[in-house]
Amino acid sequence: MSHTSPASYLVWGIVSAIIFIFLVYHMYSFDRFRCLRWNHNAGAFKRIMTYSYLLGVPMIMTFALGSAAIKYRQGFIVFEGAIVPKPYQLWPEADQKAIFPLMLMFTVAWSFEMITHLEELCFWYFVVKSSGQQNWFRSRYFRVWVVGSCCAITYMPLLTILTRHDALKSEAFTFLGGSIGSLCLTLCFAPILWAFPEFLAGLKSAGVDNGTIVRLTKFHELNTIRVIFRFIFVVPLFTLGVDGVRAHKHINEYMIWTDFLTMISGFGCGISSALTLVIFFPRNIEDEIAAKEAAREKRRSRRSASLIGVGGEFSSQVGILPPADYYPPSIATEQPIQYTVLPSLDGHGQPTSPLSTPQVVHKEWHYDRARDVHVAMSETRLTPVRRPSQKRHYLQKRSSVNAVVHNFTSPIDVS
Template sequence: MSHSSPATYLVWSILVSLSCLFLLFHLWSFDRFQCLKWNTGSSGAFKRVMTYSYMITVPLMMIYAYGFTIIKYQQGFIEFEGAIIPKPYNLWPESDQRVIFPLMLVFSLAWGLEMITHLEELCFWFFLVNSGSVQQDWFRSWYFRSWIFGSVVAIVYMPLLTIATRDDPLRCEAYTVLGGSLGSLSLTLWFTPVLYAFPTFLDSLKREGVDIGTIVRLTKFHELNMIRIVFRFIFVIPFIILGVDGIKPHHHINEIMLWTDFLIMIAAFGVCISSALTLIIFFPRSIEGEIALKDAARERRLNRANGGRSGTGAPYGQTSFSSGMPGGQLPAPSQQRYSLDGSSFSLPQKYEDERGMPESLPKILPPMRPNRRRGEDVEMGGFTGLTEANISQHNMRRVPSGKLNPMVHNFRSPIDLYEVEPQLAFTQRW
């Protein structure tokens, strides 16, 4: 803190601000911030705790970064023994020195919440890889109990460590950074066995006949976890170096501004990128579902523009489609008229150009594919257009899962275990 330059905290402020913007953009695209509401569908206490613990981390980091950025740029540099160094904290005004401890306490709280998030991921992925058909409930597993115990430890020991060393700001910073980085490093190291076992787990899902959508989703999460673990190491290793050097009597690294700035900036990139990947895993977007909702919204807007006549009451096979003109002559494009069950109406030409036919005409039911022979195999038919949730329910009934946890079939994210797709929660909004 005292040895780092103002540019270090400026980089932290920029990266944390970008993380906050990405957070807002992702959650808006995910479900229009519906997941942030306290009572969202069937959300339980577990999902609420995980959601809010993750969301609170970002503003706390912003307070820490913005506060020290303002102070460091206000105090600037001084000349000491022929060198230009950042002004030490003991030369700061009394008002700025009083802010050091609150900012460090905010930083320790943010780090404790960050460890709660990563500990839940670690315990959950261990549960998913090692669970069988007998152990089906995450909330009754010892993995879940381990997360509860570890979360209490993390949220308590980090602030206590900062409070216990608050008399000396440099010592307080060194022990806070060292304590947090050692905790995060242990979680990161424990995650490596999950990465090693996950390909075998995916192969077992294929043998059990899990639908391809679930396998694709888990494969994507596995790749994101591998990238995230790399950036977690980039985050914790620089802080371990600075923390170990900070508690020693002679500081060989912290007194060199080049290495201090380099390590702190690298750690900032690591924590922000890994947190963004955690957001993607916790709240995975369904692009297909978002496009479907946009199309449905567009159709409803067109129906409202047509006076609310959707024609849904017309039985299939009894819908008439005529020009409404004698002799079958069509009017001008802007005055083209249609009749549906005896009701005559007109549509603007722009609707005809966009869709090629009136939006108010009834839709055709999803076609049924017959069984077809493909060489020696038979391709089974059925109705097309099944939703992802229906496919999962179908496979859960069809596939004998003697060694497979049933929750795998409808898996969405580590904090959304037994709920439907999030996009369904805000369908009415469109």
């Protein structure tokens, strides 16, 4: 941040802000933010993976926007006939003191990113290499993730803290140290991507259900795209870091290269983070539509039941009954209602028909509000919410595929 232009960090800030908006929208659509509750995430592993990833995105956005604000406030100067961003040595003391907190926030967020990438790497190796009923938390891959996560959360902030006396040196070593770790993780993903098609073919021959094959195929495609954008994120920062720690700098002295590499890295970081969000919290559109239809039908049935109840109470209170054909035959009972029919009279007051006495006519209908509500509720069909199909227990015993594959939904949703 100390020598790049304001526009480079502004682009990074805009990209990270868009990703943050997408994160909020996706989490709301996923389960209305219920996954963010502490009690919702059972187990320390899922809590660590959920909060470390979700905290990393706003931290990177704060670093980028804060750096852009300071850089624009300081502006440019003319140095040896060229217009360059004002060096941090000429900044006010308050702005100079802001460099270290912003850079430390960026390194912590980068550590969270490496924890996320390392977990995915170890998980996919566990899925491809293990078999039978082996448990993820008792595997060597889980232990590798624990040790690697402790190293990532330690060495990245430590680099920034030990070099904080020189902003340029701190930035160079932070970029170099973080990019080396992320580059190694990204390169280790290549064997997984190469072996995954053969792994999927083995699952089909083992009789794994088609729904699981479809989900794994989708995650394989997303992982392939994300690995490409990880390279776009890491390689530019690795280039700037290597050039920054050398005595004679060939790239960092030219603003066009620093801006280009910084902007490209911002796009790679943002897009790879968005793909990680989709993989960690996958949405099932079919289930969401079914749930919305069920909720809509439930509200509609309640509304119709309340209207029928209000109409029946009003009729009974005022003593007015609707005509016989108002209600369908399905809600009529066998209890007869008696009506008295008087004979017609002529001008002299004599009956015009042979009837000399009133007759009683039986009408075979009677309004029963309780039965009406029961019929209305029974006619409302609620669409059930479908859950991902699970393989039968006997197939899991016979198959050599690990049990986690049959119920796979997300790399962090394992037990």
